[in-house]
Amino acid sequence: MKQIVRERLTKAKRRIERRLRPICWSEQPKPMLAASNIQYEVADRGRGLAVGGIGAMHLAAQHSGLVEMIDKHVHVLKRHLPYHESDHVLNVACNLPCGGTRIEHIEHRRNDEVFLDALGAQRIPDPTTEGDFCRRFEDASQVEILMEAINEARLHVWRKQPKEFFTEAVIDGDGTIAETGGECKQGMDIAYNGQWGYHPPVISLAATGEPLYLVNRSGNRPSSEGAAEYFDRAITLCRRAGFRKVRLRGDTDFSQTQFLDAWDDQKVRFVFGVAAMPNLVELGENLSKKAFSRLERPPKYELKTEPRRRPENVKERIVVERGFDNLRLEKEEVGEFPYCPTKCKKTYRIVALKKSLWVERDQQRLFPEVRWFFYLTNDWKKSPGEIVRDANRRCNQENLIAQLKSGVKALAVPVDNLVSNWAYMVMASVAWSLKAWSALLLPEQGRWAKTHGEEKQKLLKMEFATFRQAMVQLPAQIVLAGRRIVYRLLSWNPWQHVLFRLLDQLRLPMRC
Numbered sequence: 254m255k256q257i258v259r260e261r262l263t264k265a266k267r268r269i270e271r272r273l274r275p276i277c278w279s280e281q282p283k284p285m286l287a288a289s290n291i292q293y294e295v296a297d298r299g300r301g302l303a304v305g306g307i308g309a310m311h312l313a314a315q316h317s318g319l320v321e322m323i324d325k326h327v328h329v330l331k332r333h334l335p336y337h338e339s340d341h342v343l344n345v346a347c348n349l350p351c352g353g354t355r356i357e358h359i360e361h362r363r364n365d366e367v368f369l370d371a372l373g374a375q376r377i378p379d380p381t382t383e384g385d386f387c388r389r390f391e392d393a394s395q396v397e398i399l400m401e402a403i404n405e406a407r408l409h410v411w412r413k414q415p416k417e418f419f420t421e422a423v424i425d426g427d428g429t430i431a432e433t434g435g436e437c438k439q440g441m442d443i444a445y446n447g448q449w450g451y452h453p454p455v456i457s458l459a460a461t462g463e464p465l466y467l468v469n470r471s472g473n474r475p476s477s478e479g480a481a482e483y484f485d486r487a488i489t490l491c492r493r494a495g496f497r498k499v500r501l502r503g504d505t506d507f508s509q510t511q512f513l514d515a516w517d518d519q520k521v522r523f524v525f526g527v528a529a530m531p532n533l534v535e536l537g538e539n540l541s542k543k544a545f546s547r548l549e550r551p552p553k554y555e556l557k558t559e560p561r562r563r564p565e566n567v568k569e570r571i572v573v574e575r576g577f578d579n580l581r582l583e584k585e586e587v588g589e590f591p592y593c594p595t596k597c598k599k600t601y602r603i604v605a606l607k608k609s610l611w612v613e614r615d616q617q618r619l620f621p622e623v624r625w626f627f628y629l630t631n632d633w634k635k636s637p638g639e640i641v642r643d644a645n646r647r648c649n650q651e652n653l654i655a656q657l658k659s660g661v662k663a664l665a666v667p668v669d670n671l672v673s674n675w676a677y678m679v680m681a682s683v684a685w686s687l688k689a690w691s692a693l694l695l696p697e698q699g700r701w702a703k704t705h706g707e708e709k710q711k712l713l714k715m716e717f718a719t720f721r722q723a724m725v726q727l728p729a730q731i732v733l734a735g736r737r738i739v740y741r742l743l744s745w746n747p748w749q750h751v752l753f754r755l756l757d758q759l760r761l762p763m764r765c
Contacts, residue, residue, distance in 0.1 A: 305726075346683035355662070399679055422458060423500045469674055471671065500521070573616055587607070657685060665677070688717065727744070
């Protein structure tokens, strides 16, 4: 970071800290928001942009090799008149961090002269052209080529990570419903919950929250259908990157027992939930009491302030007032036993979680209830409690899917058939990958390595809406000076020093 940039950021930080410093206020005669003489004018020479961080996102796409890989491998356009495949992909991906939530919002970017100048473009595709590009993906193989091109760029980013990053790759799998109110979208169907739409599974890397593979399917298909193929692809991808160990995780729908022996032969560890089938419940009940141990849950968070009184549990009060049955957890116990699934030739390990509950009504105990949860694994070293906690951490992938659906809006279905909507989902998910790469490309060396590492992890785990506010929606003046496009930021926020550290890295050539 240049010295003058560092000094200006420091001054801006001091000004806002002074403005927000604790003050013993006296009674104020007027409201704090007192502006009244507000006038609007149209600038003549000054040219501004509300999303000054979009230039950094574009540089990240170039620096990672994403633009090059897409144009090299994806060929769905016969002629480039005037756009390339990468133009279409980045057009969709850049619309989302700029605040767009629908493909139609690309029209706002297209009619913003300053936005076009900021990206060095004379024009960008309009929404109808973008929809036509999605429809040019005629079969699944073309969308898979696009995903592999994105993953080639992902490898470049991963190879810049420290050695500790490659200790183990934890790959999660889960499905979700991409609901639509449309009636004429080819491939849509009724899902298990009665919603109309598609049912795409997401295969992701747990450490970074990146969607490695996203596959669109009809809404009535089971969530695990075809997941083993993409698990295999993710394993190959992670081993190409240099991960020393690979572990798979999934819920009960993803415990595809016919593939377990092959994964075990490849020394791939796995932890899958298993449905509480009668034979497993019987095996769990036949275990002696000594075979079970109490499951201790770690605290949900570390208390950084003084303990405070717990607020009233409104839900529980309403349940008691209305005489509903209330389930109260008494204890959790874990045990284990060997088990050979029907479609396997090898014996694996079942970790049984026994939850002892009491059913209450009107604050009176009625009867006890026991619920069983089972986890199938080939990890014989970890304790049963560690296996359960590891399986529970897969819930972070549900947060990723929630971000892809409601934050990024990547699981929208704006086009008219299954494959074209799949292509749109993959292109839109690039916006989330660029967010992850912005964090992964940050350096962690020097005297401030600990602080920089914490900032990196915070940015990596940040919700998309927060990322958009912190790193993209920055008001900036755009100055075209010679062969340069200068983004002159017009206000300060606490993440600007991270943005400038990222820009310093993006100016360096990518070395893998």
